[in-house]
Structure formats: C-alpha cells, structure tokens
Amino acid sequence: MRKCIKTIEGKEIMRIKINNLDLKQIAESGQCFRWVELGPNQYGIPVFGTFTIVEQTQIGILDIDCTSEEWKGIWAPYFDAEINYGLYIQSINPKDNYLQEAINTSFGVRILKQDLWETMVTFVISQNNNISRIKGCIEKICQRLGILRNYKGHAFYTFPDALTLAEPGAMEGLGLGYREKYITLLAQNVAWNGLINLAEIESMSYGDARATLKSIYGIGDKIADCICLFGLGFKEAFPIDRWINRVIEEQYDGKFPIENYAGYAGVIQQYIFHNEMVHK
C-alpha cells in the first residue's frame, strides 16, 4: 500500500494504491448494507458516526476523501488495507475449479472491519432475510433513530446507539418482523444492565467471542461467525448460510476443505458468497 495527497477539482483527497480491492465487488458482497452508490465505482460510506466518499479511479487506485490522520485511524483499518489479499488468492488450491472460477469474479473482495455494535444489529436483522430487505430495514432504523449529519453537502444518518434502540417500541412498524424483539433485548442488555459488554467481547479470543455471542438471544452459529468476521476481524470465522451450504453440498460433496485455509477461511468464504451473489 502506498499513499499520497492529491489535489483533484480543488479538493485535497487521499490517493491510495491498494491491490485486490474492488469497490463494486465489496458493495455487493453482503457484508455492508449502508454504502450509497453515487456514481460508477463511487460510493458514500457512513460508518463510526462519520462519512466519506471513495472512488476507484482505476484498478488498484482508491481516491478517498479524508485526511491522512483519518485514513490511518479509520479507513485503512476499515478496508484492511495493510493486508495483502493477493497471498490469500495465491494460496487457493489450483485444482479447486470452483474457487479458481470464483476468484475471477471476486478477486477484489476484502473483509471490512466494521463497528461491532452496528455489525451485531445488522446481522441479527439478516437472519432468514434477503439483502435488499436487510438494507431497507437498516435504512429505516437509521432514518428514524440515527442522527442526521452533513458531510460536505452529503446528508447521512448515523447508526443509532444501544441506548436508543433499547427504548421499548423504538423500532415498531419498521418491518423487522420477529427480529425486533431480539434487537430490543440485545440493546437493553448492552445499554441498561451491562449483561453484554462490547469492550469485553472486543478483547476476547475468537473462540470466547463466538461462544459469548452465541449465548445472546437471537444469535446462533452463523450470525456469531458473521459478527466475528466483519465486526471483530477474525478471519478464521467461516459463516455458513444457505448459499455457502448449497455450494458445499453441490461442489464439495458436503465437506469444504477449510483446513487448507487455516486462519483466513472467512476470506475464502466471502469469495464464495460474492460469486454466488453475482451468478444467482
């Protein structure tokens, strides 16, 4: 990764050289639900109470509207920019025809390191749900309960904190279905009584974090692994949903060789998931 400050149209932005990053592929990879497409290869991203605009001007080049400090403190970790994903791709078994084809369409998918609280709520909503409806539910939550902010002329809503979501009836009528009660209780246990301690979870090992998450009402194996992967940065987490399970059954005779990708199976899982999204 290399970076510099570039002045474009009178604005100072960061120009980052970063391999194996494709914004469109990430946007459609089912790990983030609040990116706003502003133009071809250009997205507005609201996270951590802030906002930025990113544009992929050419292969391997990312223009991002932020200061050097913001890049280092927020966006480089978010894009996992220090990690060479090319090594993950090189390690894929050359005889694995399915994965070799998958990386042709998904070579630019990276694992975003997202806010833990937002990731927990988001993936509770995701259960037995489809991506376009998940996006709609989250958007409605933010519009009703988030804070309206303005970033250089772009309005965006923050993701509401646990105290806000803990209020009984706060999410009523937003179409969350049976998931609403899971999120209300989750928020209350975070904000009201400390039964769930996010900072503590963030300090745990993968195994402990996964077990702790699974003990939460409404969170099972799959959602716990999504939170571990996208909210805690544990790349060994390997979430198995209907799509992944289908591929394992149809392409791997029911047994995916996860041991070949020890420590980063979650990255491989995202290549599979994105590939399925593109070809469904």
Added chain:
DNA sequence: TGCCAGGCTTCAC
C-alpha cells in the same frame, strides 16, 4: 402468487 431469504428458538424424541 407462491417461493425464498447471510437462521433462530422451541419442542419432541
């Protein structure tokens, strides 16, 4: 119009 979705809890066995 049914089928399906980044699944989970509950309950029977």
Added chain:
DNA sequence: GTGAAGCATGGC
C-alpha cells in the same frame, strides 16, 4: 444430540 415446526416480512 438431532430433526422438524414456526416464525414476520416483503422482494422477486
């Protein structure tokens, strides 16, 4: 421990 039913909602 395993398996099946029931769950809310709306996109397609």
